[in-house]
Amino acid sequence: MKISELSERTGVSLPTLKMYLREGLLPQGVKSGPNQASYDDAHVQRVRLVHGLLRVGGLSIAAARDVVSAIDSGGPLVHTFGVAQEAASTPVDRERTSDLALTTVDRLTQGWDFHADGPGRHLAANAIAAFESAGQHDAARWYERYVEAALLIAQADLDLVDSRDGREAKAETVVLGTVLGDTLLAGLRRAAQEHIANTRYPMTARNST
């Protein structure tokens, strides 16, 4: 198909598609004339993926490029996970993470098999450090319940990946699930907070809280 049809089928504008091509987010089409190239269903799929990463995932172009290369590299899925995790995390200055908070995270995740310099451990430690330095103490049980929930979520993530056929489909699910799963969870958590707050403090009581 021509690039105009690629635009129609994906709902992504021509200038945006040209930017994807220029930035290496979308492979070039097959040359079909002096000033024309032809695109196929794999391009449609890739445009949808890139659009999801940039628009809702909020990834930078550079981060999306890393993610797309990780899919195309054909490397092990564990590596694709690592790249997706890094791309979908606010940059963490690992040198400045509080040692005390890292110790807390290590105690909470005792027996887990993961790299000490991955983004997860440092993100969690930074959240705990900020929480405690803002004067929030006695939250050990809260942390533990987050750990339990994180395990359930990660199991769901891996089950979804396992249900996909073929390495490329699995890699795409790794990437999109990692990037969009945070937003899905943040949204559902907010709705659930409101639901439970409304259940625990029904209107009459709520007005006097």
Place this chain on the structure above:
Amino acid sequence: MKISELSERTGVSLPTLKMYLREGLLPQGVKSGPNQASYDDAHVQRVRLVHGLLRVGGLSIAAARDVVSAIDSGGPLVHTFGVAQEAASTPVDRERTSDLALTTVDRLTQGWDFHADGPGRHLAANAIAAFESAGQHDAARWYERYVEAALLIAQADLDLVDSRDGREAKAETVVLGTVLGDTLLAGLRRAAQEHIANTRYPMTARNST
């Protein structure tokens, strides 16, 4: 105490403290001289709170101001939750949320008691819309398990708030838990993903995946 001591006790620099005062994030001290004001423990606590919201929570100054006003307003906790949720969410263009994805969210959260225009419902719908438009289908069970996890997390959040004494302490926990809980969960989820991936695909098998 003088502002220099407030800076020492909180580890926040003088220029930053002056910015907090100027931006209305920190109440003015009691005038103790022509060019001097006196601060107390409540200021120390507030500086730590604001610092956590801005530095790790990544809130804008305007969003942090909304959150601080919600704490100080003495209004119902359910309202404080709402303000914290809004402040800690990437802005959502509610007009542009996909109706189909909203229907999916409503089916997943059937029987829950929350406002249709709160940030949670729209955040979740946007994640689902991006996921599905990127070609990810057959994820119904994945969504359901996220809903179950979100309920567990929200219960932990509310239990932590309930454990605090007094309205202001509760309101601070609402705010910090909402803002930093997303980051804590994102971090733990990444570590758990890696742990479970390493467990399911041990090194020998992993190399050939």
